[in-house]
Amino acid sequence: MPSSVMSTSSRGGVPQPPAAVSAVGLRKSYGDKTVLDGIDLHIPAGSVFALLGPNGAGKTTAVKILSTLISSDGGQAQVGGHDIATAPQSVRAAIGVTGQFSAVDGLITGEENMLLMADLHHLSRSEGRRVTAELLERFDLVDAAKKPAQSYSGGMKRRLDIAMTLVGSPRIIFLDEPTTGLDPRSRHTMWGIIRELVSDGVTVLLTTQYLEEADELADRIAVLNNGRIAAHGTADELKRLVPGGHVRLRFTDPAAYRTAATVLRQVTRDDEALALQIASGGSQRELRSVLERLDSAGIEADELTVHTPDLDDVFFALTGDTGLPHQTGRTSRTSQTQEDVR
């Protein structure tokens, strides 16, 4: 099991930093569909933790449970030192949540949305106005402050959403896919915002399907697949799971693609793209051996690229080669693919 390799649970009596979020064996199913199949989390205070996984992996469900929006079917979790099941109101007082779908009131203006939050956090009138003005300024929403939120662009809505989350100065912030659907520029703005939050000492749990994003922002990453944590650790630790990177060969001729797949044996296939991945450190010797085998079979690849290991490799290795959730044969497939990559 890969997670045992990267386990962050205490080993050899090393004291753990205080956890902002910790969970043991969280489970959730809808009917006979298991969405979370027992996940454990330990997020140190003041760190950024990324839950990385494809659509349907259970990321949103995990955030919903930890933010007390829905209840779990099994397992325990503490958020900000409070149990999510027995003291949900204390948990709510400690957290801020920005969900996947914009949690703004579209019918009223951005400023009114902010003042609404200030009211619900029991800020005085002047304090509410001050915080609102400050956050609108910080999130570049001053010009749009008097316009109804439903007229905002995706990026503006997301910024307003986070600004609203910050009104109560939460110590723990959940961001569910904060950049999904944003254009590249808004995405980079959002990254800057998240980095700023962390420098204030806030703990951030974010979910993402973008490996680059997890790599950029997170101190620790858990790869979630089919409701289980396939691996967790720092980006570097995860990258070490796939030493040496890989060589990628792309074909236009399906026949050549199939022959190459047989000739090279230890490959990961991408049938749609007609591409093969071969584990390789990219050394001259290794490359030559690949090319020689292709030559001897009389095949020519249309494109050859050498990849140094990145989180993509880890992700594909752990979650199956296409990155899509597999309903059956998951365990065998995952370990098989990992074998191949190694």
Next chain:
Amino acid sequence: MSSLSLAVRNSTTMLRRNLLHARRYPSMTLNLLLTPVMLLLLFVYVFGDVMSAGIGGGGADRSEYIAYLIPGILLMTIGGTTIGTAVSVSMDMTEGIMARFRTMAISRGSVLVGHVVGSVMQCVASVLLVGAVGVAIGFRSTDATALEWLAAFGLLVLFSLALTWIAVGMGLSSPNPEAASNNATPLIFLPLISSAFVPVDAMPGWFQPVAEYQPFTPAIETLRGLLLGSEIGHNGWLAVAWCLGLVALGYFWSRSLFGRDPK
């Protein structure tokens, strides 16, 4: 902060939010007022001669029919206004903002309380508007005392509260605002099969019990009695019982729907 003062404070905030919506987007509320006003004008000016012949043992004139009609139209106005409540509750439930409210340390029920209080206030405003139309076309209360006016107002508020809670339940149980609008339609059409437009006696015998004991008829008869001095009889108690029953039903229904885990 005690949980009660928290609830009051949060509910006040939510009420302000709902009133802001109503003020910013008055078209929906005003559209819902069209039905009772149109029916009022239709029945008075188009059907008025025929209708007035059917009340008070025949030979009544149009102004008597206006007097007969107004109490039912006012209660129908309440029914229409609460359709808007069902729609806005349903809109809230389909929006992401609800997830935010549920993950904040606020009083859980404040969202619904805000809707309920806001809806009752809108009902009162609507009744005043439609009532003003009634007065403009000649409605006059014959001999109501101050106490009777107060009782009439109390009845209208209580009736608004009852239909509001039912509408909130309808809004919560509907998958989207369109469905909520459809599901809440009976609230404005139930008066058509009450004593609002014609006396129950004038309906077929098999149908009379339905018309007589549905929630609108006792409330209409009570309002008539208070404003126009007609016989109230057992209708007063029936109306209050219906209202309290509907409030309880709507409240517990809404509470169980709202307490569920969102999808």
